[in-house]
Amino acid sequence: MSVEDGRFSVARILALDVVDVRFPTSRELDGSDAMNPDPDYSAAYAVLRTDSGPDGYGLVFTIGRGNDVQVAAVGALAHLVVGREVPADAAALAALSADLVGDSQLRWLGPEKGVMHMAIGAVVNAAWDLAARRAGLPLWRFLAGMTAEEIVGLVDFRYLTDALTPDEALAILRAAEPGRAARTAALLTAGYPGYASSPGWIGYPDEKMVLLVKQAMAAGFDMIKLKVGLNLEDDLRRLERVRDNVGSEVRVAVDANQRWDVPVAVTWINAMARYQPYWVEEPTSPDDVLGHAAIARAVAPIAVAAGEHVHNRVMFKQLLQAGGISVLQLDATRVGGVTENVAILLLAAKFGVPVCPHAGGVGLCEMVQHLAMFDYVAVTGSQAGRTIEWVDHLHEHFVDPAVTQGGRYVAPTAPGFSTRMWPESVRRYRFPDGPEWTTAQSPPPGP
């Protein structure tokens, strides 16, 4: 399939493979919160196979049942990428993203939200991984090496221009150009701040939580997060236990995982105020822009954070316009991939709201570190008020795992988006026929 084009051979995408991979995390209550009592962290794992050179890898993170639906959705995009020239630059990556988002028949299934949009994100991310691998650069450096004009060219400004115009985006990027090299060097030396949310799962008993909080402090983290929202008395007791053990210097965020209505959120958050929560995450429905704004006004100066379930750039635009969030938690696999996340980073920069990405799950730490580092090098030039969630599990399944040292993410240096899983992990955890599922003690979840 390789075609000679003068000196260069034009590589093409041969196939889009997708695998249902599930980890039985519910057995230990890892990942439990007020809305998700027993997740099995999973991935619809997508591979763009090429006719020569490296392949590209992407995934959608899900929490178990329905991962097969997500796999079907990724597969439905094959006709838009198979046979295509391997994208190598900003223009080709923007065109690929536009073709996926713009398929008029598939668009009906969103538009730009839910299963179909997350599938687009996986394929777009695989294409970015592919391009960065072929450029021999980690994604954050590949992206931060583009010109301001190229980066603006990635953004789909449809529905954004009342909040951010191409000229405004260009001005933001140009202002950050002078310090790019110095900030790249700083990241390679000192990394990027992280915070620990492994200690705070709602299914953990107090003693386990306190032990894990102490371990996180000892490892160098200066911020942790607790899940809240099931029972106010429990939340107050857990916060008190943590404050008793870490003092008032450490930042303690709380995360309600969409548990509350607006009036309940206001009451509950204000009841927790004496423990100085650093931010309150997902106080209500991720769709409720006006609700977030009402809560933010009523609980100030406590910050409101959201993003892991915010389904596209139009929703982020409004959360920023309405003052609904003062911390923006972008997600690597909820929206349409790297391309849409560039738009979201530019929106956040326009409104002066720090981005603190959502991570954990499967491969999210691996991916979002690249986006935060790109933001630092080429968009905002700042780490102030910024930190990346860190959850220390499932990294062993990735060829280029995310790493923290002294509470900071170590800047990745391997080419690509850190999205490739070990073939042996994919084989073992494939659902329902991989050996981890066929030989498991507990029955696999339906269907």
Next chain:
Amino acid sequence: MSVEDGRFSVARILALDVVDVRFPTSRELDGSDAMNPDPDYSAAYAVLRTDSGPDGYGLVFTIGRGNDVQVAAVGALAHLVVGREVPADAAALAALSADLVGDSQLRWLGPEKGVMHMAIGAVVNAAWDLAARRAGLPLWRFLAGMTAEEIVGLVDFRYLTDALTPDEALAILRAAEPGRAARTAALLTAGYPGYASSPGWIGYPDEKMVLLVKQAMAAGFDMIKLKVGLNLEDDLRRLERVRDNVGSEVRVAVDANQRWDVPVAVTWINAMARYQPYWVEEPTSPDDVLGHAAIARAVAPIAVAAGEHVHNRVMFKQLLQAGGISVLQLDATRVGGVTENVAILLLAAKFGVPVCPHAGGVGLCEMVQHLAMFDYVAVTGSQAGRTIEWVDHLHEHFVDPAVTQGGRYVAPTAPGFSTRMWPESVRRYRFPDGPEWTTAQSPPPGP
């Protein structure tokens, strides 16, 4: 499987069947608009098979590619309904809906939006069809025969209480109780207003449009709708042609199908103002609550309408709170089925905004007529400013097709939700192996 429970046998759901049905409508440009140039109107058709008595039928309307993803999503819900007792009353229907929406692992794929939520809608609608069939009543009468308390019990008030409380909903329903019988009789005699959008597809040449508009007027419709948004000159010429032929008495709505950014929408709509558009539908992204509100303020007194892509009750709540819409176009298969649409009707009633359902597609006219008639009998008691979209195609595939006479929907009298398709239609149009696809001249669209 039937179990004797005293005198009565308890019927159970044996299976959830789902079929990929596609109609090759793109061959004639039926259904073409500014964002959807060549739809193949399709359905993920769901059947709740029972061990005795009637089965229940539901569907998700899609426009072609991706219908297989929708089929997979419906199938992923089987474990929540198979083996369940056939729901017979409001409490059982509310419980079934809550179980589907509340599955914590599947919820991650939305939450409450996109492919997974539409799948829930199909199954919930099939359950309502089942219950109404067994009660021997058309759905609108089955639903309007419930007590105010039973109807309030259907509503999931999570995320709604800042706009609508259970007590407020109860008060709305109680106020409408006195006239229920008289309004039921009025519907059976005189039907419910409809409007025609078949004439206005954007792919039709002017002559065909004018001919179809005249036919609609002759058939008794006093309102039509035109697709707009591709080219302003074309839109102005088409509006002028229509006004030249129907005069100023007939209401002419226009539909931009999400084509514009906020500033463009304002300019474009005001340019069309001289032709007195009755409403402007989907001027921008269905997610853009604040954008709709800005447009509505800038184009008043022209009404802004939206709903066919508004993905759940939380979004409708905000569109109403922000003044973003003055016409609410609920959809039968975008949200979580009849149950969530009851919540949406109550929200609209609270804010005094008329509901004019989106229809057309596959089976949408059949379904939404029941919801509009329920609204008239038991919620608002009014037909003022209310009308149901009418598109005259694909009805022949339904056992109990929607019917209009003199521009009004005839109240359905057959038991159920009018969702059952003829088995022969399902067989012929099954994708990709039904004879309409295997013997078609043009190649079938990719999966």
